Amino acid sequence: MPFSQRLPRLLSVNTLLWVLAFLTVSTLMLPLLYLVIRGWDSRATLLEVLARPSSLFTLWRTISLTVAVTAASTAIAVPLAWFTLRCDIPLRKLWIILTPMPLVIPSYIGAYLYVSALGPYGLLQKSLEQAFGLERLPSIYGFWGATVTLTLLSYPYTLLAIRGTLLRLDPAQEEAARSLGSDAWSSFWRVTWPLLRPSLGVGGLLVALYALRDFGAVAIMRYDTFTSVIYNQYSSFNRSQASILALVLVVLTLFFIFIEAKTHRKADFFQNEGGGARQPQLIDLGIWRWPASLFCGAVITAALLLPAAVLGYWLVRGLLAQEAISPLWSLTWNSVQASGMAMLFTVVFALPIAILAVRQKNWLSHLFERLTYSAYALPGVVVALALIFFGINYIPWFYQTLAMLVLGYVILFLPQAVGTIRSTLLQIHPNLEDAARNLQSSPGQVICRITLPLLRPGIVSGGILVFLSAMKELPATLLLSPLGYQTLATSVWSSVIEAYFAAAAAPALLIMLTSSLPLALLLFFEHRKLSK
């Protein structure tokens, strides 16, 4: 007898989902509660700060950067996904694996690498000076530098979201359009593009909030956004003012969440056939397959190869200068351990919210799903201080344990898992679950035997997104980890902040390597499954 049938009303699966979702969302509200408590004393200064022309200007700069990065990421990610998954282009398999890889580069190191390579007096200029006597390159700082850097670092969020949709999409629709005489171009615009809308929304939102909360890249690119203002308040030891300003960031987040909600309000996106995951007939682009492949190669070169090459150069230069590079095994293990646990628990907490949001559409499930994003744009330091406040005062036995660090990661990165799982679920036809129910399966059995297995691609890629983000996260790791617990990210920080670049190169490369491994495996297996 299945477990859930023996306890019919008392603990139905449905109640269980709602309770879990409620508890998760309440936990996610802790940072906001903290900000209100901490910022209360400075509430009077809020208007004063917001009325300053310079603050409004910063607000404008922040919004324009966020919009530009989101638009540019979409513009890169859509063709990348379509070329690599639907078209017969040279080196397609290589591009499938490499195009999402920039996700493994932390922004605080990525921006440094761009400046050091392409800055007015960077490595490129040095080599050009030797060859042609060029004295300086145009400045890459400011709006454009920040936009390009953040776009190259964050377009994979959109790419992976679209990819998840394209892989689950029955290619029959597109093939039908083409057999009815549409060319590749118009079949894309008329059939594929509308189906991509929800994933573009999810990916775009992740990118937008990434840009909103980023501090590392914008600081190095000398483009002050709202996070810089918050950090300046912490630097003058004014936590209260910092908190009230962080609440403004939350309001901005809600604004972007509202916009995203517009992308998936109207339609159902599931397919009538259950499966759909098969290798599509690849479109022959003719002569255009060469520029298409070149485009993939160019993006990879700019977003992945260039940063990796500069890191390699730093490492070699440091080794030649005999800089001491300490063994990093335990740091690597710590990073993998904390990020691995973050991945596991984030997925577990994301599932109820995502399932309810799609399968039991009502205002509450919708609210829960939207609320998961509310803390997502907060800089790590804010979430960390909130957990410190609640941790030490209310659950001291929990304070400075690894569990607390993992909880911090869960709060920071839950939306990545919720978004990915939700958009996968949107494509699974509820008929499948209904059929199982008609065959006398209990709700628990339906979830375990039908929903979860079908959701697996979404669960795995959501989990990996969280893993990568946790590997890169800096301030939350510094402040929340157990005493004496150091990771690759903290090691990069301690070297970079004191200008020991060679010493930073080794752990930075290790972050990238350890993160690319699960990502590459995921992409490889998904691809192989389809090819069968």
Next chain:
Amino acid sequence: MIRKFSTLLAGISILAIAGCNTAPPASNETGSADNAAATAPVATEKTDTLVVYSGRSDKLVDPLIKKFEKEKGIKVTVKYGSTPEIAATILEEGEKSPADVFFAQDPGGLGAIAKAGLLAPLSDETLEKVQPQFRADDKQWVGVAGRTRVVAYNTDKIKPESLPADIADFTKPEWKGRIGWAPANASFHAMVTAMRIEWGEERTLNWVKGIHANKPVVYKRNGPAVEGVANGEVDVAFVNNYYLYRYLKEHGEKFKARNHFLTGGGPGSMLMVAGAGHLKNGKNTANAQTFIDYLVSKDAQEYFTKETSEYPVVDGVAPPKGAPTLDKLNIAKINLSDLSDVEGTTKLLQKAGVIE
């Protein structure tokens, strides 16, 4: 396979519910086990332990801690972060903070903690080991290593003799487009705080506005500013003395930046200190004392001068290689405790439109 996977997930969910909204117990068990493993000696030998919160990165602190552990037989666990982050952490933790010692990069962080009443006064015995100008006069903390503000210059573009001896002169129009600075950086804030004390608010504001009018290149931190000088992006930059030596070590003598010490007196060559304070609610009082005493011992002081190119705070230890002695620098006597008014400085810089 699918079945196993589902059972696993279901199992985890149930564990998670049991853990309520605080944390899943599964993670907590692993957490505390690992934590215990990482800090095992702390749990067993209570009297031989010490918890240090460091606002200075482990690259600079760790070798010294290792030496201390070896010599004194005290096991030290350290939490690292930037000084503002660590100070905010201690302020959130309040009287429950597990920290025994706060090792801060600048007086601002220590001042904020002292203001919250979280530090215990240091003994006169400890304070008297260091030169008077490095003590906080309320005895709440003590300086352990000094650094000076300098002007880094590009060796191709500038002859050191042509550089002004006073930082006030950089507001002249001839410096337009040639200066680099890091106005959001804590060391810069300390210098501006010193200016406010020595020059008064108005003259300081005018100086900041004057430099701002010269369209300086804005750097995030001192390190990149020194780099900017070396590669010719700017001719000069207002930085701290010790960054240069790290670049020289990595890039060799061909690195095109050098330090110019402002010998004309005034806040331009002010001395800044990293300091340490003893948290009054820490559990290891005696060990905290031992540690702070160790930081001002001859051994530790020689470590700072040699390894981090900082000035010693005690008599009888030579300044770092290539740096003039303090008396040659003609440094203004500024009360270090007064430097903790970072908030006033932030307001002034905001007013000048230099930071948000």
